[in-house]
Amino acid sequence: xxxxxxxxxxxxxxxxxxxxxxxxxxxxxxxxxxxxxxxxxxxxxxxxxxxxxxxxxxxxxxxxxxxxxxxxxxxxxxxxxxxxxxxxxxxxxxxxxxxxxxxxxxxxxxxxxxxxxxxxxxxxxxxxxxxxxxxxxxxxxxxxxxxxxxxxxxxxxxxxxxxxxxxxxxxxxxxxxxxxxxxxxxxxxxxxxxxxxxxxxxxxxxxxxxxxxxxxxxxxxxxxxxxxxxxxxxxxxxxxxxxxxxxxxxxxxxxxxxxxxxxxxxxxxxxxxxxxxxxxxxxxxxxxxxxxxxxxxxxxxxxxxxxxxxxxxxxxxxxxxxxxxxxxxxxxxxx
Amino acid sequence: xxxxxxxxxxxxxxxxxxxxxxxxxxxxxxxxxxxxxxxxxxxxxxxxxxxxxxxxxxxxxxxxxxxxxxxxxxxxxxxxxxxxxxxxxxxxxxxxxxxxxxxxxxxxxxxxxxxxxxxxxxxxxxxxxxxxxxxxxxxxxxxxxxxxxxxxxxxxxxxxxxxxxxxxxxxxxxxxxxxxxxxxxxxxxxxxxxxxxxxxxxxxxxxxxxxxxxxxxxxxxxxxxxxxxxxxxxxxxxxxxxxxxxxxxxxxxxxxxxxxxxxxxxxxxxxxxxxxxxxxxxxxxxxxxxxxxxxxxxxxxxxxxxxxxxxxxxxxxxxxxxxxxxxxxxxxxxxxxxxxxxxxxxxxxxx
Numbered sequence: 001x002x003x004x005x006x007x008x009x010x011x012x013x014x015x016x017x018x019x020x021x022x023x024x025x026x027x028x029x030x031x032x033x034x035x036x037x038x039x040x041x042x043x044x045x046x047x048x049x050x051x052x053x054x055x056x057x058x059x060x061x062x063x064x065x066x067x068x069x070x071x072x073x074x075x076x077x078x079x080x081x082x083x084x085x086x087x088x089x090x091x092x093x094x095x096x097x098x099x100x101x102x103x104x105x106x107x108x109x110x111x112x113x114x115x116x117x118x119x120x121x122x123x124x125x126x127x128x129x130x131x132x133x134x135x136x137x138x139x140x141x142x143x144x145x146x147x148x149x150x151x152x153x154x155x156x157x158x159x160x161x162x163x164x165x166x167x168x169x170x171x172x173x174x175x176x177x178x179x180x181x182x183x184x185x186x187x188x189x190x191x192x193x194x195x196x197x198x199x200x201x202x203x204x205x206x207x208x209x210x211x212x213x214x215x216x217x218x219x220x221x222x223x224x225x226x227x228x229x230x231x232x233x234x235x236x237x238x239x240x241x242x243x244x245x246x247x248x249x250x251x252x253x254x255x256x257x258x259x260x261x262x263x264x265x266x267x268x269x270x271x272x273x274x275x276x277x278x279x280x281x282x283x284x285x286x287x288x289x290x291x292x293x294x295x296x297x298x299x300x301x302x303x304x305x306x307x308x309x310x311x312x313x314x315x316x317x318x319x320x321x322x323x324x325x326x327x328x329x330x331x332x333x334x335x
Numbered sequence: 336x337x338x339x340x341x342x343x344x345x346x347x348x349x350x351x352x353x354x355x356x357x358x359x360x361x362x363x364x365x366x367x368x369x370x371x372x373x374x375x376x377x378x379x380x381x382x383x384x385x386x387x388x389x390x391x392x393x394x395x396x397x398x399x400x401x402x403x404x405x406x407x408x409x410x411x412x413x414x415x416x417x418x419x420x421x422x423x424x425x426x427x428x429x430x431x432x433x434x435x436x437x438x439x440x441x442x443x444x445x446x447x448x449x450x451x452x453x454x455x456x457x458x459x460x461x462x463x464x465x466x467x468x469x470x471x472x473x474x475x476x477x478x479x480x481x482x483x484x485x486x487x488x489x490x491x492x493x494x495x496x497x498x499x500x501x502x503x504x505x506x507x508x509x510x511x512x513x514x515x516x517x518x519x520x521x522x523x524x525x526x527x528x529x530x531x532x533x534x535x536x537x538x539x540x541x542x543x544x545x546x547x548x549x550x551x552x553x554x555x556x557x558x559x560x561x562x563x564x565x566x567x568x569x570x571x572x573x574x575x576x577x578x579x580x581x582x583x584x585x586x587x588x589x590x591x592x593x594x595x596x597x598x599x600x601x602x603x604x605x606x607x608x609x610x611x612x613x614x615x616x617x618x619x620x621x622x623x624x625x626x627x628x629x630x631x632x633x634x635x636x637x638x639x640x641x642x643x644x645x646x647x648x649x650x651x652x653x654x655x656x657x658x659x660x661x662x663x664x665x666x667x668x669x670x671x672x673x674x675x676x677x678x679x680x681x682x683x684x685x686x
Contacts, residue, residue: 065640067636067639067640068639068646068647069636070601070632070635070636070639070647070650071601071632072596072598072599072601073384073387073388073591073599073601074633074635074636076384077374077381077384077633077636077637078636078640080380081637081640082640095496095497095498096498098496098498099592107518117497118496118497118498158499159484159488159499160497160498160499161496161497161498161499162497162498190480190481190484190485190488190499190597191480191481191484191597191598192597192598329497
């Protein structure tokens, strides 16, 4: 290498280094997240979003801010204050924030927002919807295929349309895998307290087990832990929800219906950084890994090969559109 | 007046201790105080939103204070306001074709009536069956929550929403916010609720009704002896309490959300107990005490947003410490009295 060549090379390296450093500073994005009143450590839905945001901070070098709404009247105020602080993207978690975002977003047309689990229908809001019924259908099939008694259970948190959507998909999947299967369904309650009542969830699970259920899918936020206790005591199985919960009771949790809010958050931040972020509605289903069922070292030995094969076939058929999964929203007039 | 100053001392001590907690975790108390004030009164929008919390707390505070006069402890304001809100929303959805003035009047009346019946039932149970109002009013809270969710999910559900919420009420029922609040949902509810408080203040202090309430509260046997029916007072005061809680439908359903949302209340019924306690059951004092608790509730989110080390929970610390401070004030005044008595004894001793 000649001296000149060396010089050029080192100069080039330096420039590269500098531009890299500059890039690290210059394109830093600011992302804010508003959780619902359950807070960022709910071991489930909000926490998944928070995990995604932590990844955004680490991998994209973004500046992040997480705010936990103290009550349902606070969303509007928080959205307004954050909009005035010039965050590049404000992410609202949960359908309860829909009305607030509809009110605030039109006032700040240049501010970008994202809303998880509901459709805002505004040009500067990215609405992210998950096809919960698809993932529930698959775990329903897995439940029916692993049940020895021919009875499987469903325990929902608060009786709201979103959880009905889980239930409907689960029932359809179970019936498809085994037409003779019996599905027991219970809800914890009708108030938000239902998300936070493990003792009652345990009672309901014990009752279902007494009625011969040996696999129980629980979609009930913090209450799910009660169901896990019950299946451990009675040596049957549970299916977790939202986050991968297999690790909570190794060997007793058949699988988890994972809703990848974290990936959705990360992908949006990535698009924002690349300058391709757009408003509109995104649906995260089986085909783009928005929902899935978790297989890891904790439950690999619990799942039978034939059942997995059958379920994978269902999955492929749903993705290709050959198989229709009933959707509670469509059945009840929601587009 | 002395009582007011002592209460203020208790509030100050509680707030001071709460800010001390903030200092302990490493945020400047002055900064926390400034954020609380700024987020509540900083501009017209913030003021409007603070009032959005203060008006329901004013109503539930009175709802706790009035039966308290008659010696009853109303823990049921939460259920009563739920019934009031669902009643008002149901009327507004099922009768969409009324003229605006009439519509709002009917809906307010429906809210007060729904809450009033719910509260009055607790009083009636006590009067006729001797059931303790604390137990029954707590149980009625759960029944109210279940009933409201049944109505909202099966009768007036918004089918396009994933949340458990009703359809939007007809425009005739929607009470527009005042433009001075720059977008905050606060309007007619403010003067109406203030007027209610004004009327009730005089009713309690200057009317026969207020006297009967107080008579039963101070000594029910003496009241009975003087021909005041304690049973009637119980039913009346609980019905009035329920009606006040039911009026929360006005700021929340008719003035803010324009629909019934399940779980809309951040515990207004229970915070109302604290509001009434700090105000010593006096309506004039409930005005500022409701505002104080509204400032804290409103400030919770702002503290989370504006500081690095604090989250919304600091506000519950401050609330608890204020309640403690005010309760301790009773202790302080006892100490005062005891010392005064002792010095009097000393003064009398030589003679």
